[in-house]
Amino acid sequence: MRLNRGVVQPWWRDAVVYEIYVRSFADSDGDGVGDLEGVRSHLDHLVDLGVDALWLTPFYPSPMHDHGYDVADYVDIEPVFGDLAAFDRLLSDAHERDLRVIVDLVPNHTSNEHPWFQAALAGGPERQQYVFRPGRDGGPPNNWTSVFGGPAWTLDKDSGEYYLHLFDATQPDLEWRSPAVHEKFRTILRTWLDRGVDGFRIDVAHALYKHPDLADEPAAPVGSMMAADRPAVWDQPEVVGVYEDWRRITDSYTGDRMMVGEVFLLDARKAARYVGPSRLQQAFNFSVAKADWGAQALREVVDRGLALFDPPTWVLSNHDLPRHTTRFGGGETGRRRAVAATALLLALPGSTYLYQGEELGLEDGDVPAEARQDPIALRSGLPGRDGCRTPMPWVAQDVGHGFTTGRPWLPFGADASERAVDVQRRDETAMLATYRQLLVARRTLRPHLGNAVTWLDPAPDVLALRREGGLVCVLNTSERPVEVPCSGDVLVATQAGACVGDGSLTVPPVSTVWLREDPTHA
Numbered sequence: 001m002r003l004n005r006g007v008v009q010p011w012w013r014d015a016v017v018y019e020i021y022v023r024s025f026a027d028s029d030g031d032g033v034g035d036l037e038g039v040r041s042h043l044d045h046l047v048d049l050g051v052d053a054l055w056l057t058p059f060y061p062s063p064m065h066d067h068g069y070d071v072a073d074y075v076d077i078e079p080v081f082g083d084l085a086a087f088d089r090l091l092s093d094a095h096e097r098d099l100r101v102i103v104d105l106v107p108n109h110t111s112n113e114h115p116w117f118q119a120a121l122a123g124g125p126e127r128q129q130y131v132f133r134p135g136r137d138g139g140p141p142n143n144w145t146s147v148f149g150g151p152a153w154t155l156d157k158d159s160g161e162y163y164l165h166l167f168d169a170t171q172p173d174l175e176w177r178s179p180a181v182h183e184k185f186r187t188i189l190r191t192w193l194d195r196g197v198d199g200f201r202i203d204v205a206h207a208l209y210k211h212p213d214l215a216d217e218p219a220a221p222v223g224s225m226m227a228a229d230r231p232a233v234w235d236q237p238e239v240v241g242v243y244e245d246w247r248r249i250t251d252s253y254t255g256d257r258m259m260v261g262e263v264f265l266l267d268a269r270k271a272a273r274y275v276g277p278s279r280l281q282q283a284f285n286f287s288v289a290k291a292d293w294g295a296q297a298l299r300e301v302v303d304r305g306l307a308l309f310d311p312p313t314w315v316l317s318n319h320d321l322p323r324h325t326t327r328f329g330g331g332e333t334g335r336r337r338a339v340a341a342t343a344l345l346l347a348l349p350g351s352t353y354l355y356q357g358e359e360l361g362l363e364d365g366d367v368p369a370e371a372r373q374d375p376i377a378l379r380s381g382l383p384g385r386d387g388c389r390t391p392m393p394w395v396a397q398d399v400g401h402g403f404t405t406g407r408p409w410l411p412f413g414a415d416a417s418e419r420a421v422d423v424q425r426r427d428e429t430a431m432l433a434t435y436r437q438l439l440v441a442r443r444t445l446r447p448h449l450g451n452a453v454t455w456l457d458p459a460p461d462v463l464a465l466r467r468e469g470g471l472v473c474v475l476n477t478s479e480r481p482v483e484v485p486c487s488g489d490v491l492v493a494t495q496a497g498a499c500v501g502d503g504s505l506t507v508p509p510v511s512t513v514w515l516r517e518d519p520t521h522a
């Protein structure tokens with residue numbers, strides 16, 4: 001619990017959560033793949049940065065066809081990432097530093113190597129826990145496609161039936177109409193809660209149930225879950241019941257345990273329905289991650305996020321999306337825009353999710369076709385998501401950039417030396433320093449701020465808002481400096497040159513300024 005404008009509220013309502021893509025964060029044993037011990041050795045980076053929590057992508061035993069989102073055992077650790085003792089050390093060191101830990105839960109599908117699926121193939125009762133169907137006209141049971149490309153069905157040659165997989169053929173979907181699946185996941189949830197985790201990020205939380213008719217659907221584009229809402233495939237009415245059940249479990253533990261759903265639905269109103277006092281504590285609001293650069297576009301998604309989600313959540317980048325530096329144009333322009341947009345979101349009420357490396361201003365790496373590993377690239381020939389998963393550069397002057405002493409599983413991005421952590425630590429004007437200033441200011445202001453947001457309309461191409469409690473945030477999307485009537489003290493500016501004088505604030509081009517208003521205006 002913590003205090004906001006005199007009100008006690010759970011920590012997750014306004015937490016800044018840092019996503020760690022474990023494979024690419026830090027490798028402690030030289031095999032080229034990041035691991036839990038690597039994360040533990042860099043916890044101080046997160047403390048210096050000032051985040052409240054970290055989210056670890058899946059670290060469970062897995063054949064790694066989807067880099068851990070194909071789980072072969074939900075309650076153990078993949079040896080490449082460490083073991084349960086390493087997990088416990090990481091959790092305890094994180095808690096000692098006041099960092100909460102969220103783990104990734106993958107309930108829509110297992111790996112085809114999971115013993116449940118192996119038993120299902122052998123004809124055991126576990127077969128009811130997956131979606132097996134006879135074919136139609138010599139082909140799959142319906143026309144559904146996998147998000148990763150190709151059909152969503154694979155033939156089980158021994159039985160002559162097909163099994164459903166909305167992702168890779170090695171990721172068979174579970175049948176959530178089977179009570180045994182519910183019981184198994186309740187146990188999994190309790191196992192991790194007993195171990196002390198603070199929450200769960202729930203993978204494709206909207207996908208668990210499929211329409212019972214399994215009817216054909218209009219063709220769905222490949223390569224992005226956000227490409228289309230799929231009424232027969234996603235967001236069935238029964239799914240929210242799973243989270244009502246899990247909410248009773250998380251609420252039965254002390255310490256404000258939480259769940260955040262990855263509800264990838266184009267219609268944010270539908271995603272917001274997954275959240276509530278008896279449902280998920282949060283769902284990712286992906287609208288900002290899809291928004292174009294520009295004052296109007298950003299204002300619309302912020303307004304929608306504030307109106308629909310309680311609490312609001314904000315996401316600009318993650319391990320499935322192009323980094324926002326790249327999406328906003330790349331290079332110096334992309335970086336200026338990216339940090340300005342981040343500063344806007346950090347000024348808002350709600351919880352913000354950061355993705356490792358964005359504090360360095362990393363761009364997507366250009367991963368050559370022969371080095372690509374993402375199943376999207378392998379199944380569809382599209383570039384896929386490897387570009388945003390290139391390893392973290394900790395040290396500029398080192399072949400493995402302090403990430404590994406071995407050969408990294410993916411090549412580094414071209415900006416690794418220039419943007420490495422050690423270089424930025426020595427530079428007070430670096431992106432890393434700006435992120436730190438934003439997070440320190442946010443923490444300092446937190447007890448004074450309320451949730452009300454008022455838009456000020458100072459000039460075209462400028463977004464300005466006042467947050468209840470005296471924070472004013474001004475984003476200038478234009479290429480010219482602008483003057484905005486305001487008085488107070490500049491707390492943070494994402495570019496040099498911001499200043500206040502004679503009742504007006506100068507905001508440099510493509511930048512955001514946070515100002516602590518005179519208390520008389522607050």
Ligand code: NOJ
Pocket residue numbers: 066069070106167203204262319320
């Ligand atoms: C969403 C995860 O974020 C993504 O990385 C994964 O490929 C799919 N779900 C399937 O689990």
